[in-house]
Amino acid sequence: MNILIVYSHPSEKSYTFEILSHLKNMLVAQRWNVEVSDLYADNFQGIMTLTEYQREGNADTTLPVPADVIGEQQKIENADCIIFLYPVWWSDCPAMMKGWFDRVYSVGYAYGQKPDQPKMKIIKHGIVICTAGHPNHFLKEIGIAQSMEKVMLEDRLGKRFQYKEMLILGGTLSIENVRENHREQVNELVKKISINPIF
Numbered sequence: 341m342n343i344l345i346v347y348s349h350p351s352e353k354s355y356t357f358e359i360l361s362h363l364k365n366m367l368v369a370q371r372w373n374v375e376v377s378d379l380y381a382d383n384f385q386g387i388m389t390l391t392e393y394q395r396e397g398n399a400d401t402t403l404p405v406p407a408d409v410i411g412e413q414q415k416i417e418n419a420d421c422i423i424f425l426y427p428v429w430w431s432d433c434p435a436m437m438k439g440w441f442d443r444v445y446s447v448g449y450a451y452g453q454k455p456d457q458p459k460m461k462i463i464k465h466g467i468v469i470c471t472a473g474h475p476n477h478f479l480k481e482i483g484i485a486q487s488m489e490k491v492m493l494e495d496r497l498g499k500r501f502q503y504k505e506m507l508i509l510g511g512t513l514s515i516e517n518v519r520e521n522h523r524e525q526v527n528e529l530v531k532k533i534s535i536n537p538i539f
């Protein structure tokens with residue numbers, strides 16, 4: 341199975357990076373191929389340019405798609421499973437990952453498809469893993485967990501993925517209390533993918 345991890349965090353000393361390392365180890369142990377789009381490390385351009393906006397805003401598919409966007413779209417086409425991993429910043433993903441959706445989900449490819457244009461394939465597994473400072477029960481109580489799930493799973497992943505799941509790894513303000521539980525949740529998720537693989 342080919343796994344693409346789209347990852348957004350600026351620091352290798354972060355807890356989210358620790359989760360990335362653990363996740364990668366678990367996936368590689370299954371003998372799966374793992375590719376990481378490390379948006380900060382790759383210096384991904386997270387801001388839509390005027391030219392790109394003119395293409396998107398007017399659904400003008402005659403305008404060119406930037407080379408870096410085509411590169412990300414090729415990674416999508418190679419993947420059986422995409423995992424989005426990031427820290428929650430202001431109740432959403434970091435701006436750079438939001439920019440990945442803005443730019444890589446280009447018109448004609450991810451939406452507004454036309455018969456003569458290459459379109460995004462349906463991917464089997466779409467997984468979202470985010471770390472959050474607030475504990476899960478609080479994020480649920482204030483409705484933010486539900487809103488993040490709605491936006492990520494129903495809109496950004498949408499019908500482009502067959503099986504979708506979101507893990508909110510909350511309570512990172514006291515990491516020592518949650519680390520083991522978070523690792524177990526990641527392990528469970530990898531197990532779930534392995535009993536429903538694509539071959």
Ligand SMILES: Cc1cc2nc3c(=O)[nH]c(=O)nc-3n(C[C@H](O)[C@H](O)[C@H](O)COP(=O)(O)O)c2cc1C
Pocket residue numbers: 349353354355356357427428429430431432470471472473474475512
């Ligand atoms: C700019 C910023 C905004 C944040 N906003 C939220 C938030 O809205 N909700 C929340 O639960 N945690 C929030 N946090 C806490 C992060 O989610 C937490 O730092 C992260 O899960 C784990 O830390 P890491 O940066 O070491 O990976 C925020 C952190 C930063 C730096």
